Amino acid sequence: MTVRILQFGTTGQLGRELSAQAKDFDVEITALSRAEADFADPAAVVARLKAAQADLVVLAAAYTAVDQAERERDLAFRVNAETPGAIAEALGAGGPALVQISTDYVFDGEKGGAYVETDTPAPLSVYGASKLEGERRILAACPRALVLRASWVVSSHGKNFVKTMLRLAGEGKPLKVVADQFGRPTSARDLARFILSQAERLAAARAGEPVFGLHHFANAGEVSWKGFAEGIFDMALGANAPPVGASATADWPAPAKRPLRATLDTAKLEHTFGVTPRPWREAVADIVSELQSEAKTELGSAA
Ligand SMILES: NC(=O)c1ccc[n+]([C@@H]2O[C@H](COP(=O)([O-])OP(=O)(O)OC[C@H]3O[C@@H](n4cnc5c(N)ncnc54)[C@H](OP(=O)(O)O)[C@@H]3O)[C@@H](O)[C@H]2O)c1
Structure with a gap:
């Protein structure tokens, strides 16, 4: 059965990967951009939802500017909580199944070990609180919803840690990276492929089946941002990898507080x-080689 997917969000890391990877799965995606369905306007988004024919709805649209959210609380809550909640209410129990992505930032990082789905969230930031409220509204309104919490999402597109580190290494300046925050990187491609691989199962599953509810998804292995940077340099630059100095979270004052260790346990x-x-490391090696082959193509076409 070809699964008809209605995807909200086209330009972000996950949105791009969902559309790009769809060719490997028996799915047909209709993807709506912000111009076509602005999550700042819940009623307009629900109208688009009702006009579409889908077996599965995937939300790849989100307010993700973690620091800016401290100043734009209302907008962050509208995009991350109110609109996802309105979508879930419109779907209810009888409509297509729903997939939403949430974040490790729902936790305060104080547990002293990896977080499981039953741990109590305690967000430190407006962004984390808005995503948590989105989770709650979705799970309360839609019994056929899968909420996947991810962490440290990276890909070869958009703004993310892998691309930032490679740009900084290219500038040749001494580098210091936070060594006291730990987590699990998540490849947007691996996340997208997981969702697509489960599309048929989710579309067919009934309320109450274990595929619905909260689940954590992240690539395997806990690392600090410093260790992550070193891994990226090792893969991309080998013997020419620059040294990475250690800094502390406290050295980089930012409007939003980040959890020090909100590592996600994915056993469930x-x-x-x-x-x-x-x-x-395997997932990030793919991203690094993709970026390197894009750079070669760009150099080749400029020659
Ligand atoms: N990035 C991370 O490290 C991370 C970590 C944990 C969880 N997550 C979660 O994973 C999911 C995917 O993240 P990502 O990294 O793919 O995000 P991203 O690259 O920042 O993309 C966000 C997407 O949301 C869209 N968007 C923003 N505001 C919108 C609005 N008002 N209406 C409609 N669309 C809007 C953006 O469109 P425009 O291009 O028009 O702005 C973009 O397509 C999100 O739910 C995020 O909360 C991310």
């Missing part, structure tokens, strides 16, 4: 779906 997802996310 592995058990429910029979899928094991691969190590982050």
Whole structure:
């Protein structure tokens, strides 16, 4: 059965990967951009939803500017909580199944170990609070919703840590990276492929089946931002990798507070779906080689 997917959000890391990876799965995606469905306007988004024919709805649109959210609380809550909640209410129990992405930032990082889905959230930032409220509204209104919490999402597009580190290394200045924040990187491609691989199962599953509800998804392996930077340089630059100095979160004052160790435990997802996310080094090696081949193509076309 070809699964008809209605995807909100086209230009972000996950949105691009969903559309790009769809060719490998038996799915047909209709993807709506912000211009076609602005999450700042819940009623307009619900109208688009009702006009579409879909078996599965995937939300790849979100307010993700973590620091800016401290100044734009209302907008962050409208985009991350009110509109996802309105979508879930419109779908209810009888409509297509729903997939939403949430974040490790729903936790305060104080647990002292990896977080499971039943741990109590305690967000430190407006962004984290808005995503948590989105989770709650979705799970309360739509019994056929899968909420996937991800962390440290990276890809070869958009703004993310892998691209920022490679740009900084290219500038040749001494580098210091935060060594006291830990987490699990998530490849947007691996996340997209996981969702697409489960599309048929989700579209067919009934309310109450274990595929719905909260699950954590992240690539395997906990690392600090500093260790992550070193891994990226090792893959991209080998013997020419620059040294990476250690800094502390406290050295980089930012409007939004980040959790120091909100590492996600993915055992529930592995058990429910029979899928094991691969190590982050493998996933990031793919991103690095993609960026390198894009750079070669650009150099080739400029010559
Ligand atoms: N990035 C991370 O490190 C991270 C970590 C944990 C969880 N997550 C979650 O993972 C999901 C995917 O993240 P991502 O990294 O793919 O995000 P992203 O690259 O920042 O993309 C966000 C997407 O949302 C769209 N968007 C923003 N405001 C919108 C609005 N008012 N109406 C409609 N669309 C809007 C953006 O469109 P425009 O191009 O028009 O702005 C863009 O397509 C999100 O739910 C995020 O909260 C991300």
